[in-house]
Amino acid sequence: MKSIELFAGAGGLGMGVSRAGFTPEAVIEWDRWCCDTIRENRTDGLGLVGDWPEPIEGDVRSVDFRAHEGKIDLVTGGPPCQPFSLGGKHRAHLDSRDMWPEAVRAVRETKPRAFIFENVKGLTRETFATYFSHIVLQMTYPELVAESDEGWESHLRRLEKHHTGRRGPRGLEYRVVPRSLNAANYGIPQRRERVIFVGFRADLDIKWAFPLETHSLEALLWDQENGDYWDRHKVRNADRKVGDRHSERAARLDVKPKTAPWRTTRDAIGDLPDPEHESRKAANHNNHRFQPGARSYPGHTGSPLDEPAKTLKAGVHGVPGGENMLLRPDGSVRYFTVRESARLQTFPDNFRFHGAWSETMRQLGNAVPVELANIIARSVKRHLTLGGSDFLK
Template sequence: MRSIELFAGAGGLGIGASEAGFHPAKVVEWDDYCVETIRENQQRRLGIVKGWPVVHGDVRHVDFSPHHGQVDLVSGGPPCQPFSLGGKHRAHKDSRDLWSEAVRAVRETQPRVFIFENVKGLLRDTFASYVSYIQLQMQYPSLDRKEDEDWADHLSRLERHHTSGKEPEYRLVMRLQNAANFGVPQRRERVFFVGFRADLGIEWNFPDQTHSLDALIWDQVVTGAYWERNKVATRDRVINPRHEARAKVLQRTFGGLPEGTSRKPWRTVREALAGLPDPELNPEVAAELLNHRFQAGARSYPGHTGSPLDEPAKTLKAGVHGVPGGENMLLRPDGSVRYFTVRESARLQTFPDKYKFHGSWSETMRQLGNAVPVQLAAVVARDVATHLQSA
């Protein structure tokens, strides 16, 4: 199956789609460092990106019409800074808002399906009208915005068209998903937009969650299976008080995990980093691995406390606000903190260990902080691919 990847970044969504069986006809990214990351891995002949035809440039200058009717999937993550909870929340007033370009790619290629994703901040109440605008554009991509029409007038025209009884060109599903619920060792919420071309008649829903917090709590607090599985001595076991309280509720109310709860526990930082030498304690050994060097300067203060070793990591941030690296720190059981290395952060984002990131620590952390976890992307893309093949 053929695809086009927009706003590729360091490659998270694209790698996930490739793992699901989509082969890109075009991969578009404007950022120099992200492009160098992809190209450096191509030069290293890393199979998952080796054949990607990368277009290094502004998506607004790319003509997609030669691919009309020839691709199955258009995917990507339009720049999220206009909606990020850590940004200035300018949305459609921000020049980095390129949702219209994502819709244009769909209009010019008419793929069988599209997958777009963005940050949780997109769902803020202040953006509600604009989110409706995005959704209606995706459902009716051929109803393009006129030259003299602002977005609000275009929205009104789309609403009239939608309520006139016209059949949508794409049947759209939107949902907020937490990556931790799909085995990613990080609490990371992303909004997904998945639309199948209406003429295909495909019925689709998001894949069921495979992992749960309650299962992790049960393993840590009630059975102790988590500690035994990871060979953690009793003196090194630090349990979140909220998890202890929840365990009591589970025992008292349900006598175990509630019916329908995913039995696989959330994956933790400890499990994600298994096998990696500590870069602070063993710098020479760590330096032999890709992107695994100690970064000094981490410190804890209110609102900046790091990720506990025995829980999924907090959301990795792009590091452009406040202290460099944002919240990208490991919190050890003894209370000390240090920054995650780039390799550790890549593990938390489920990138392959052989995937190398180009640039300085702060630059590579920006790439990782903006990325979609590969595993989450692959879960969605595989399910989409299965439905396309069945159709």
């Protein structure tokens, strides 16, 4: 099946989609460092982007998608999230970086059978509720385009009237399902909450729901209290800490949960050599180099080893702010290396990042976990292949 990847970044979403069986016909990204990362991994033949075309480096607003009309099964991407991020200025539709209209245009011009878009959880905040509705209705009716002199609120009203009063031929229409997901609940070793929008073209009549969650905090607590978590990781008794903030929750558990345990930071990076004290061994791993200068202060305390990592971040509230850190059992902190961060985002170990530490951490902080993307894309592909039968999950 064929796809188009918009706002590709370092390739997390697109790689998960490719692993699900989609072949990208076009990959668009404006940032040169991200494009360099994709190019480097295309040429070595080791990563998941070996069959990707040369990325189109530039502004998506200058790309004409009409040549792909009717030839694409899936359009995916993460429109720039700064307008909605907690670390941004919260301007939403007033922000020139809001690329949702371009995502809708790509759908309108290619008419794919389905799409997957993602954004930060901040998009679901009450402040943006009305604009959230505008996004969903634009994706539902991508041919109902705003006029040149029409503000977004007037466009929303027209979309609402069309949605409630449509008669006769519908034109291009999608059935859109948005959901806020915590990546940890799908086996990602990071508490990363994102909003995912999945849409299927209405004429396909596909019945779809998000995949069931497979992992839980309760199962992790059970594994740490009653299972073999500590023995599996060869952790001595003195360092076995479930965490005071979860102690009451753990005490209430009297039956083993049916889900799998949340994956922890230790699960993800425990087999890597310490980059600070084992630098020679660490040098044998791609992008695994110690970065000095980490410090803890209120609001920036790092990620405990035996829980999923906190959300990796990009920008002034991420790397310079000091949140992308490991919190050791003895209370000390250090920055995650690029390789450790890539593990937390479920990038493969043979995937190399281009640029300085701060630049590559920005790429990772903006990425979608590869495995989360793959889980969703596999479900979408299964339904596109077999149709919308109720037996599909």
